[in-house]
Amino acid sequence: MSVTQRKGTSLSRVGGPGPSRGPAPAGFDMSKRGNPLIQLESVWLKYPRGTGFAVEDISLEVADGEFIAIVGPSGCGKSTFMKLVSGLRPPTLGRVLLDGKELKGPAKMVGMAFQASTLLPWRTTLENVFLPFEIVEPFRRDYRRNQQLYRERARSLINAVGLDGFEDKLPRELSGGMQQRASLCRALVHEPRLLLLDEPFAALDAFTREELWCVLRDLWAAKKFTVVLVTHDLREAVFLADTVYVMSKRPGRVVRHDRIELAHPRDLDVTYTPAFAEIVHELRGYIGRIQNA
Amino acid sequence: MDPKSKYMDYAAPVVLFLILIAAWYAVIEIFSVPSFVLPSPTQILTDLIRYHEPILVAGWITLWRTLVGFALALIVGCVLGAIIGTSRLAHKSAFPLLVGFNAIPKSAFVPVLVVWFGMGSLPAVLMAFLLAFFPITVNVATGLATLEPELEDVLRSLGAHRMDILLKVGFPRSLPYLFAACKVAIALAFVGTVVSETVASDTGIGYLMMAASSSLRMAFVFAGLVVIGVMSMVMYLVFAILESRMTGWAQHHE
Numbered sequence: 001m002s003v004t005q006r007k008g009t010s011l012s013r014v015g016g017p018g019p020s021r022g023p024a025p026a027g028f029d030m031s032k033r034g035n036p037l038i039q040l041e042s043v044w045l046k047y048p049r050g051t052g053f054a055v056e057d058i059s060l061e062v063a064d065g066e067f068i069a070i071v072g073p074s075g076c077g078k079s080t081f082m083k084l085v086s087g088l089r090p091p092t093l094g095r096v097l098l099d100g101k102e103l104k105g106p107a108k109m110v111g112m113a114f115q116a117s118t119l120l121p122w123r124t125t126l127e128n129v130f131l132p133f134e135i136v137e138p139f140r141r142d143y144r145r146n147q148q149l150y151r152e153r154a155r156s157l158i159n160a161v162g163l164d165g166f167e168d169k170l171p172r173e174l175s176g177g178m179q180q181r182a183s184l185c186r187a188l189v190h191e192p193r194l195l196l197l198d199e200p201f202a203a204l205d206a207f208t209r210e211e212l213w214c215v216l217r218d219l220w221a222a223k224k225f226t227v228v229l230v231t232h233d234l235r236e237a238v239f240l241a242d243t244v245y246v247m248s249k250r251p252g253r254v255v256r257h258d259r260i261e262l263a264h265p266r267d268l269d270v271t272y273t274p275a276f277a278e279i280v281h282e283l284r285g286y287i288g289r290i291q292n293a
Numbered sequence: 294m295d296p297k298s299k300y301m302d303y304a305a306p307v308v309l310f311l312i313l314i315a316a317w318y319a320v321i322e323i324f325s326v327p328s329f330v331l332p333s334p335t336q337i338l339t340d341l342i343r344y345h346e347p348i349l350v351a352g353w354i355t356l357w358r359t360l361v362g363f364a365l366a367l368i369v370g371c372v373l374g375a376i377i378g379t380s381r382l383a384h385k386s387a388f389p390l391l392v393g394f395n396a397i398p399k400s401a402f403v404p405v406l407v408v409w410f411g412m413g414s415l416p417a418v419l420m421a422f423l424l425a426f427f428p429i430t431v432n433v434a435t436g437l438a439t440l441e442p443e444l445e446d447v448l449r450s451l452g453a454h455r456m457d458i459l460l461k462v463g464f465p466r467s468l469p470y471l472f473a474a475c476k477v478a479i480a481l482a483f484v485g486t487v488v489s490e491t492v493a494s495d496t497g498i499g500y501l502m503m504a505a506s507s508s509l510r511m512a513f514v515f516a517g518l519v520v521i522g523v524m525s526m527v528m529y530l531v532f533a534i535l536e537s538r539m540t541g542w543a544q545h546h547e
Binding site: 086087107108110111112113114116118120121122131132134172186190198 | 441443444446447448449450451452453457461462465466540542543
């Protein structure tokens with residue numbers, strides 16, 4: 001499979017589905033977008049009880065402030081990728097660098113959200129959202145003194161995602177979409193530099209999901225953190241991300257990455273344009289081909 | 294809930310109780326059961342009133358023995374449950390032993406305890422403890438072990454220590470399990486105390502019942518059973534109230 005690269009078009013394509021285990025795929029041109037926040041250098045990971053590698057030879061860089069999405073067939077190691085980047089699992093081979101430093105143990109100042117909202121059912125929305133302040137240093141040290149300030153920050157974020165009026169409700173009193181909003185707030189309240197999202201909208205209905213895309217888009221535009229979004233929804237990936245990475249089925253390998261050149265901020269209407277449809281279609285076709293290969 | 298069905302909720306157990314009492318009388322009448330085999334409810338009530346003084350003294354002794362044994366079981370059960378629920382190695386190594394231990398008939402322990410500690414309160418308290426600690430241990434361990442891995446990831450990536458996770462999430466999360474265990478364990482603790490008292494004590498309800506049955510005063514024996522039953526129900530109620538106060542978030546509401 002030859003490596004083609006079409007710069008300046010809406011879709012640039014790098015790498016192929018074949019077992020390219022050489023150096024990192026060419027075509028990383030992040031110099032314009034600041035220093036890389038995440039660097040993976042030929043990372044391999046094998047679970048202690050697993051047979052074979054869950055992910056193989058992953059090399060990529062994510063610029064500071066970049067929004068990347070990782071798509072691929074189920075069981076391709078997308079969630080493993082999250083564990084690597086968050087430092088919850090050390091790679092078997094290779095290195096994971098965060099902000100230029102090799103990760104040893106869980107990365108601090110990372111926010112995470114999952115398909116299940118994982119809110120604490122005995123805490124109100126507000127109490128759930130300011131949980132990070134009770135745990136993350138340096139907020140934790142001054143928790144008593146700054147509690148009021150933290151509450152205010154949690155409150156303003158809750159307002160920003162449209163949950164005002166639900167601060168004192170328990171999670172079970174919230175709808176699924178509201179729970180995910182609260183979960184996003186909890187992931188972001190301590191202003192982490194990196195937000196890791198593992199299919200956060202997968203369990204929501206289509207309308208709520210698109211609403212939450214916009215919530216995430218606006219938060220990202222306002223705070224400029226870096227996002228790694230794992231999803232199997234190609235429209236979601238293309239709508240939100242700067243770069244979409246495609247992973248092959250197990251063992252997971254990054255077989256392709258596309259820069260999405262649609263201008264920010266993107267309106268939901270963009271998802272109905274031919275350009276958008278073309279990108280999604282192309283990706284869909286590609287994933288179909290590697291799945292059957 | 295409409296007021297009529299609420300009224301039903303309160304009335305139903307009373308009605309059932311009255312039906313059972315009536316059946317009791319009927320059995321005595323139809324088969325003309327002598328009172329030294331099965332006393333009538335009236336005779337039991339009469340003995341309850343007549344012997345209320347020794348019954349109260351004995352009941353108090355049985356109650357505090359049970360509560361001390363239960364408190365020990367609560368402490369040991371929570372600590373052991375926390376260790377087993379958070380450490381894979383502890384779970385793998387200790388759980389089979391616990392299950393085996395639980396299968397041993399605890400009444401077989403009474404003679405052993407008598408040899409070790411003599412007669413009186415200590416074997417009764419220890420029996421209450423031995424019967425009560427297993428359900429508490431298992432439930433606390435289960436509550437902790439079923440923590441969602443994603444939630445643990447969220448907390449660890451925030452830099453939470455194991456202790457943070459245990460205190461902020463593990464413990465509150467296993468409270469409903471703990472209360473469920475307490476409601477079972479308190480009844481078992483009463484069983485343990487009374488079994489021990491019938492053999493290895495000269496005080497307490499168990500001893501009183503033993504003494505009464507050896508002189509064929511069956512109404513007195515049944516009076517003792519009633520007292521144990523009532524104490525156990527009251528303690529259950531205490532836990533049920535605490536549970537709804539402290540873990541309301543885990544209960545279904547309309």
